[in-house]
């Protein structure tokens with residue numbers, strides 16, 4: 001395993017590319033347009049420069065890490081990689097299209113992983129002719145800081161593929177947790193209903209957004225209040241995850257809050273779009 005391709009250069013894809021390059025892998029960072037990859041590379045440069053400023057990394061190391069990342073706008077670049085980690089938007093149609101194409105392009109030995117936060121790995125795998133080599137590799141945001149990676153076994157995922165991904169996860173300094181393929185896995189099955197409930201609390205006028213966040217920050221020692229965290233994750237992603245839980249379990253307890261839907265329809269996607277529950281400069 002030497003070459004990794006990351007698909008999607010958004011907040012997750014750029015973080016994944018960064019930690020893989022820091023661990024010594026050659027990384028191809030792919031997005032639909034050159035400007036999106038440039039934006040992702042800009043975030044990586046900023047993160048690494050901060051480490052140089054703090055004396056945690058030398059300027060030479062920074063150059064070496066950046067030198068390991070190649071920009072790409074063509075899925076054909078998957079023909080020379082050993083592992084693909086897909087981090088495009090949380091949408092099943094988009095993901096199955098990407099995986100079907102990758103299956104045609106990537107060499108036989110290549111493992112195809114998805115950073116999906118909730119969608120069934122088994123269904124993504126079924127879009128390929130190599131379901132045994134398809135697996136979930138769910139990083140947490142912000143990737144350079146958070147230690148956890150949920151590794152999700154699809155129905156057909158081979159044991160040796162799981163083992164390889166567990167080894168890579170450890171090599172990049174993360175802690176793997178093994179999870180079976182059910183909607184939302186573990187992380188978002190627990191986190192997202194809490195966030196959705198915080199949005200209902202705001203929607204029903206129980207308290208102001210600042211006070212809801214303060215309750216969870218000061219009362220439960222959460223590093224961020226749930227509404228700030230929702231903005232940080234992306235409200236579109238939060239809604240996709242709630243819909244996956246709602247449809248996947250058929251249980252009304254997972255119904256997404258109408259206020260969340262309204263914000264997403266308005267394009268208020270949180271920090272990444274400049275406005276969500278809060279306004280960002």
Ligand SMILES: CC(=O)CC(=O)SCCNC(=O)CCNC(=O)[C@H](O)C(C)(C)COP(=O)(O)OP(=O)(O)OC[C@H]1O[C@@H](n2cnc3c(N)ncnc32)[C@H](O)[C@@H]1OP(=O)(O)O
Pocket residue numbers: 047050054116117139140141142143144145146187188191223224229233237
């Ligand atoms: C939706 C899903 O599918 C799954 C998910 O990811 S759910 C989201 C999971 N993530 C969380 O719950 C995050 C909760 N928030 C936190 O843990 C913290 O607020 C935080 C780590 C984001 C920031 O921590 P903080 O102490 O307030 O800020 P700060 O002191 O500025 O940063 C701490 C360190 O993180 C780094 N950091 C902060 N934000 C960063 C970012 N976006 N990218 C890279 N590094 C970052 C800082 O550089 C700093 O590094 P050093 O220790 O090397 O100096």
Ligand SMILES: NC(=O)C1=CN([C@@H]2O[C@H](COP(=O)(O)OP(=O)(O)OC[C@H]3O[C@@H](n4cnc5c(N)ncnc54)[C@H](OP(=O)(O)O)[C@@H]3O)[C@@H](O)[C@H]2O)C=CC1
Pocket residue numbers: 007008009010011012013030031032036087088089090091094098115116117118138139140141232233234237272
């Ligand atoms: N946000 C979070 O906290 C977490 C998110 N995830 C998961 O990671 C994935 C990405 O989320 P996140 O990084 O937050 O989202 P972002 O919106 O920040 O980034 C997604 C990126 O993928 C690009 N993209 C869309 N379609 C394609 C495609 N067909 N080929 C290549 N690139 C494409 C988007 O381009 P464009 O801008 O044109 O749409 C965008 O640059 C999702 O599956 C999400 O559920 C997992 C853990 C945590």
